[in-house]
Amino acid sequence: MSTILIIDDDDQLRKSFEKLLSAEGYDIRCAASGEAGLKLVETESLDLVVLDMRLPGMNGLETFEAIHAIEPKLPVIIMTAYGTTETAIEATKLGAFDYILKPFDIPDMLVVIEEALEAGRFMRSPVDMNAVPGQQGVREAIIGRSKPMQDVYKAIGRVSSTDATVLIRGESGTGKELVARAIYQHSLRNDKPFLVINCVAIPENLLESELFGYERGAFTGASHRRVGKIEQANGGTVFLDEIGDMPSSIQAKILRLLQEKSIERLGGRDTISVDVRILAATNRNLEKALAEGRFREDLYYRLKVVTLWLPPLRERRDDIELLTRYFLSRYSREMGVDNPGITAEALQILRQYPWPGNVRELGNCIQKTLIFNRGAPISPEDINQAISGQGNVEGGGAFAGDEGVQQWIVNALTAGGSDNLFESCMDRFASMLISEALRITGGNRSRAAKLLGLSRPTLHSKIEKYHLKFETSVKETS
Structure with missing residues (x-):
């Protein structure tokens, strides 16, 4: 879960903002002054600061410079009224991630927050190179011994x-x-x-x-x-x-x-x-x-x-087993499940597959197998299902079988008379895919967004666009 610090002396705005971001799955800290905010920067593990320019005591620019001196890679978003835009621009030139004018549009602010958090992760999360077997899965890594x-x-x-x-x-x-x-x-x-x-x-x-x-x-x-x-x-x-x-x-x-x-x-x-x-x-x-x-x-x-x-993955097949064990370790940790391991026969299938989508496709394949895994080592059948895109979904679901999808497409094509048939089919497919991701994750938007490869604000906009309804059965995490 990402931790965001809000520094603003407006009690009502701060409380409203805290409620909004908490509902989005973020862990929120608040401060009413620059001095109080700096103490939290020094003592808390933060992922983002949202800072108002007009503050009592230390002003916003002074507070930003002090934050930047303590944590130069901690992204800071400036909130500013129109009259203080030039000061916000100055802060941006000094390294602030971005600035938002008050009153701000909530969807736009959520997009900027997600972008800032991603930029912070890129800057602060090390990428391991040529990681040692048995030490993978904790951080992102470039894997390969070939x-x-x-x-x-x-x-x-x-x-x-x-x-x-x-x-x-x-x-x-x-x-x-x-x-x-x-x-x-x-x-x-x-x-x-x-x-x-x-x-x-x-x-x-x-x-x-x-x-x-x-x-x-x-x-x-x-x-x-x-x-x-x-x-x-x-x-x-x-x-x-x-x-x-x-x-x-x-x-x-x-x-x-x-x-x-x-x-x-x-x-x-x-x-x-x-x-x-x-x-x-x-x-x-x-x-x-x-x-x-x-x-x-x-x-x-x-x-x-x-x-x-x-190099494409097909030109370094000797790395496939190393990559597979890395993804098993990493994704089982991220998903909060035990690493089930993988059979030698399943590994052989992975080595023989051409992987047109390269390392990304291999990672997605392993992630799918973990979603539907029931604790036994990953088998050739698990791999074949993941590669073919046919997850073994118990109790039904949008993709428990493809007959319903096929029938819907046939009906749409035979009905005809639509100038936007392709767009309609794509919207229908996207709606079903998002619904299935939400079902699999128990309504957890953060996990569903990660599963789909979308940012959280993008997923929110799609849910609203397709009027999707779901029940949240687990607490949001990120």
Whole structure:
């Protein structure tokens, strides 16, 4: 469960905020002044601070600087009234994660909180490399003893202590984000911000403002100046995931950042100097994109100062048993169940499977087997069911069998007359998948979100969209 400290002298707002976040499954601490908040920072294990700018005694900026001096990797979200926006921007430039204007929109605030918690985990959770058997499962790790993975470890060691731009390449699911985090954590900037930007997850019309920020009046709705992620990470590292899908208009601005170490906010004319290290990753064929004019050649050569290739799992089958035992240890611990172990016959099936989804697919497979496991060592039948996607759900459920899904699709197709048939089918499938995740987890939204690979705010929005009803039978944890 993530622990959040709220520092605000407004008793009513603080209590309302505490009630809201507690209902979301967070563990909340509260302070009415900067001085009281600092004592909690020094004595408690915190994951996030939400800090008001106007406080009695120490003001918000002074409080932030003191927090940052004690815990430089503890993310801080600033709450500010419109009149104190410039002070909040200053705090953001000094390392605050983000700022929210009062009165704030609750769904938007929950999204920022989830993003800040994730950024904090990335910065503060070490990534083990080449972990020793029997010591895995406690932390995230890059696992492998094969020759290709030994080359990866050596490359991480060589580039970490430099400021070189690194392009991490490999198929989807090979662990590119973990490698980026390992490079950051072993770099000279490891006490500075580390921000992840997924160039696919953010809509094109929002990506530019997310990266570079904007000035007041830059577009409709831009009521105040906004600092972008690049500026927020000044002095630190920015990881541009899926950069092969970045729109060409934004590619030009990233090129300028790499060449001149400067940016301009949307709607602004001032050149802003920034000092960030860029790590990038893609599973795309950039050479093909170059030939087709979808990726800038000058940016391509700027990015590949160092290129680090991650091998697909099918090219390092000797690591499959090590990875399997790591995932069994890690996920059984996270799910609060005993590690059942695995039979030699089941391991043989895992070694022979081609794993198109690579390490991520293997991890998902092991997680599925643990969900439906009844205590016996994982068998070949368990693995075959997990790979085929047919979980052995007792007592029925949305996916106890696929006949109902098939019949619904047949009915939809034969009925015809819908211009949005595909969207309707996708919504129906998503609704069923979320319902099943909630059923499996007893209504625990945090565990369901983790099972589905969604952020908690995204899961909340889907539950509301599909009007899903469920009973919570266990306490929310995260």
